[in-house]
Amino acid sequence: MSDPVADAAAALSRGDLVLLPTETVYGLAADAGNAEAVARIFAAKGRPRFNPLIAHVDSTGAAARVGEMSPMAGILADRFWPGPLTLVLPTLRDSLVCDLARAGLDSVAVRVPGHPLARAVIGAFGGPVVAPSANRSGRPSPTTFADAVGETGPSASVALDGGDCAVGLESTVVSLLGDRPRLLRPGSVTRAELEAVVGPLEADAGEGHRSPGRLTLHYAPDAPVRIEADEARPGEILLGFGPGVGEAGWSLSPTGELTEAAARLFRLLREADREHPVGIAVSPIPDTGLGEAINDRLRRAAGFIG
Numbered sequence: 001m002s003d004p005v006a007d008a009a010a011a012l013s014r015g016d017l018v019l020l021p022t023e024t025v026y027g028l029a030a031d032a033g034n035a036e037a038v039a040r041i042f043a044a045k046g047r048p049r050f051n052p053l054i055a056h057v058d059s060t061g062a063a064a065r066v067g068e069m070s071p072m073a074g075i076l077a078d079r080f081w082p083g084p085l086t087l088v089l090p091t092l093r094d095s096l097v098c099d100l101a102r103a104g105l106d107s108v109a110v111r112v113p114g115h116p117l118a119r120a121v122i123g124a125f126g127g128p129v130v131a132p133s134a135n136r137s138g139r140p141s142p143t144t145f146a147d148a149v150g151e152t153g154p155s156a157s158v159a160l161d162g163g164d165c166a167v168g169l170e171s172t173v174v175s176l177l178g179d180r181p182r183l184l185r186p187g188s189v190t191r192a193e194l195e196a197v198v199g200p201l202e203a204d205a206g207e208g209h210r211s212p213g214r215l216t217l218h219y220a221p222d223a224p225v226r227i228e229a230d231e232a233r234p235g236e237i238l239l240g241f242g243p244g245v246g247e248a249g250w251s252l253s254p255t256g257e258l259t260e261a262a263a264r265l266f267r268l269l270r271e272a273d274r275e276h277p278v279g280i281a282v283s284p285i286p287d288t289g290l291g292e293a294i295n296d297r298l299r300r301a302a303g304f305i306g
C-alpha cells in the first residue's frame with residue numbers, strides 16, 4: 001500500500017512539486033532550499049519573481065531555524081500556531097529558505113499550518129516547505145481539492161486530498177520587522193485577536209507597505225465582480241449574505257455568519273464563474289472581525305485595489 005504522506009515527502013526531496021492541503025487554502029509546495037524546485041512554482045503559477053513565498057514548518061522550533069524569533073514572535077507563535085498566522089521575520093544567514101523563495105529580501109515569511117496532513121508531510125520531509133496558494137497568479141485561491149487540481153495540478157507530481165479547507169481565506173500576514181507588529185494581509189486571525197495579545201498594531205501606512213505580491217489585481221474570477229450590491233442586475237449572479245438575500249445555493253452565509261462566508265467565498269466565486277454570468281454581484285459584508293479579510297479579498301477581486 002502506498003503512503004500518500006511518504007510519497008509527498010519523497011517528491012519534495014526529489015525537487016518535485018506537491019499539491020498540499022492546509023486549513024486556509026490549498027498550496028503548491030516545494031523544498032524551500034531547492035531553487036530549481038522553487039523556480040518551477042513561479043513558472044507553474046505565472047507568479048512575478050518579486051513576490052516572496054511563505055515557508056511552512058511543523059513547529060515553532062523549526063521556525064527558529066528559518067527566521068529570527070523575537071520574544072514578540074514567540075508570544076504570537078504560542079497563541080496562534082499551528083494555525084492561519086504568518087510571521088515576517090528577519091531571515092537567518094544560514095536560513096534553509098533559498099534567495100529565490102524570499103525574492104531576495106532579507107526577511108522571511110513563516111507559518112506552522114493547522115492542517116494535520118500538511119504538518120505530517122513537512123515532518124516526513126524534514127525541512128521547511130514553501131507553498132504559495134495553488135492558484136495561477138491573480139486568480140482566487142483554491143479551497144477544494146478539485147479546484148486545486150484544476151489550477152496547478154498538472155505541475156505537481158503528488159496531489160494530496162485533504163478535503164475542503166476549513167478557513168477558506170489565506171493566512172493573516174504580520175510583519176515583525178519594525179518596532180510594532182504590522183498587519184500586511186488581513187486573514188482569519190483578526191486584528192482584534194492580534195491586538196489582544198500584542199497591543200496596538202502599527203498604523204496602516206497604505207498599500208505601499210503591504211506584502212510585495214499584493215499590488216496587483218488579485219483573487220479575481222473571469223466575470224467582473226461588483227461589491228456592496230443590494231440586488232442582482234440582469235445576467236448577474238448575486239452572492240448574498242444574511243437571511244432572505246439572494247437565491248438559495250448562492251448565499252455566502254444564509255445566517256449571516258462571517259466564518260461560513262469566508263469558507264465559501266472563493267468556492268462560490270469559482271462556481272459562479274462556471275455559469276458564465278454577465279457579472280458576479282456580492283452583498284455588503286460587515287467590516288468587523290473576519291469581515292476585514294473578506295472585504296479585502298472582495299475589493300481586490302473587484303479591482304478596486306491594484
Ligand code: TXA
Nearest residue numbers: 024026027052053107108109132133170171211212213
Ligand atoms: O494561507 C496561506 O498563507 C497560504 C497557504 C498555502 O499556506 N499561502 C499563501 O501564500 O497564501 P501566497 O504565496 O499566495 O501568499 C503569500 C503572501 C504574499 O502576499 C507575499 O507577498 C507575502 O505573503 N510575503 C511572503 N514573504 C514576505 C516577506 N518577506 N515580506 C512581506 N510579505 C511577504
Ligand code: MG
Nearest residue numbers: 132133141170
Ligand atoms: Mg496567493
